[in-house]
Structure formats: C-alpha cells, structure tokens
Amino acid sequence: MTTDRRTQSEALGGRRAVPWRLGPWRPRPLWTVLVIASVCGCGWLCWMWFRSSTFVQVRSVKITGLAGPDIAQIRSALTGAALQMTTLDLSVAKLEAGVARFRFVQSLAVSSISAHAIVIHVAEQVPVAVAAYPGGTRVVAADGQLIAGGARGVRLPKLPLAQSPSEPVVSAAGARAAVAVLAAAPYALIPHIANATWTAQHGVVVQLRKGPQLYFGPAVELGRKWRSAIAVLQNRYSAGASYIVVTDPVHPAAGVGVSASRAAALGLATGAGGG
Numbered sequence: 001m002t003t004d005r006r007t008q009s010e011a012l013g014g015r016r017a018v019p020w021r022l023g024p025w026r027p028r029p030l031w032t033v034l035v036i037a038s039v040c041g042c043g044w045l046c047w048m049w050f051r052s053s054t055f056v057q058v059r060s061v062k063i064t065g066l067a068g069p070d071i072a073q074i075r076s077a078l079t080g081a082a083l084q085m086t087t088l089d090l091s092v093a094k095l096e097a098g099v100a101r102f103r104f105v106q107s108l109a110v111s112s113i114s115a116h117a118i119v120i121h122v123a124e125q126v127p128v129a130v131a132a133y134p135g136g137t138r139v140v141a142a143d144g145q146l147i148a149g150g151a152r153g154v155r156l157p158k159l160p161l162a163q164s165p166s167e168p169v170v171s172a173a174g175a176r177a178a179v180a181v182l183a184a185a186p187y188a189l190i191p192h193i194a195n196a197t198w199t200a201q202h203g204v205v206v207q208l209r210k211g212p213q214l215y216f217g218p219a220v221e222l223g224r225k226w227r228s229a230i231a232v233l234q235n236r237y238s239a240g241a242s243y244i245v246v247t248d249p250v251h252p253a254a255g256v257g258v259s260a261s262r263a264a265a266l267g268l269a270t271g272a273g274g275g
Helices: 002-011 030-051 071-082 092-098 173-184 187-192 222-234 260-265
Strands: 060-064 105-112 117-124 127-133 136-141 158-160 193-199 203-208 213-217 241-245 253-256
Touching (some): 060 071, 092 105, 127 173, 173 203, 187 193
Parallel strands (some): 060 117, 127 158, 158 193, 213 241
Antiparallel strands (some): 105 117, 127 136, 203 213
C-alpha cells in the first residue's frame, strides 16, 4: 500500500492529487455562440408570435367610469378598438386615439383579467352643475371637482353655495349630496334641471325647469330613485304635480295641484335651500 502511494506521488511530481481544478477561461467556439444566438432569436420570435396570436385575443371588454352624454359612442369606440388587440399587446395610445373626439374623457386605464378579457376604466370630467356663491360661479364636475372655464354647449343646473369654496372641490356635505344626485341622473336630463339643493327636512331637492320638484332624501340608491322619478313623470296621472317624493323608490308619491305658497305652508322645499 505504501509503495502504491509513493508511486502515485512520484507520478504527480511530488504534488498532492487534486480531483478537479478550474482551468483558464477560453473563448467559446463560434458554433456555440451561434447556437445560443439562434435559440434566443427563436425564443423572441415565438414570443412575438404568441403575444399577437388568437390564443390571447381580446374577446371580452368591460368598461367602467362612463357617466357623460356619449356613453354609447365611447363604449362602442373602445370595444371596437380593443377587440383588435390581444391581452399581451394592449395599446393605450390606440384606445385613447379612438376616444380623442369626446371632450369629457380625460384618461384611460387598461388591465387584463384573463387570457381573453380586459377592463378599461374611463376617467371623465363631466360637468353637472354650476356652483353659484358670493363673488362668482364655477362649473362642477360629477366627482365634485371645480372645473376651470365653462362648459360649452351644455345647459347646467345651478348649485347654490353659502360661501366661496376654499379648495378646488365642493366640500359642504349637503352640496356634495346634491352633486351626487346630479351625477347619477341620465345626462339627457341635466339641461332640464334648474337647480339642486339640500334641506334638513327633505334631503336633496331637484327642481326641474318646467316641472315639479323631486325629493330624493339622502344620496343613496340614486339609480333606483331616478328611475322611479322618471316613471312618475311619464305617467299621465302625475300631470300638474308640484313635487314628487322618491325617498322610497319603490313607493314614490306625487303631490298634484299644490301651489308654491301651499307647499311653503306645508313645509316643503321651494328650491331656494343652500349647500
């Protein structure tokens, strides 16, 4: 055994045997570089093909945030553009170009929720009222923001404020409730509303320009309340009503033939209340 070890040591030049040792780095042969480049290139081409293929084609489009006068047109434009894309190759720029003609659209946010479905959130700045306060007026958007400038071509209801706003948003609780009611109204009705106010007794009160007052109560279930109010307005038996109460949208009530002085005597709002 000793002789074998001595022989092995002499064969190695007196050095201890090392099972493995790093050698100096040598450049890869050209064919290796070409193989690696080819694999990477094929992978990139496969990825580009897959992200544009029908395997990830957009087939379902959900659109949120719409509230202005062009809901149907905006929805159609966005859906048509999105269906030409895939969930791995979404172009916000192309979607924005499709709705650039709609003046109230501010921005879009797009996200995919599955291999074939996306959600598009539309941020709009839809004017719903003109805030009137001591010393001036400002256009109010559906989210309560005060918009610089006017709203061309749109006849807006008045939103009385007791004092000048100290920030670029409607902050008084009653006025914010009135804005919420206006924002929930079908936009075609906005030009037919004279004003929206708030009273402690009746909550939000909407005065139609050529029609009765609408008593909404608190700013909840607004979609149902508006549908209820419209149903009563369209009913021929409500002709001549001075007010319609939709605090309970399931059981609306119309006051027929009540004069303004009689309504005041009964404690009903006359549309002069403030925010």
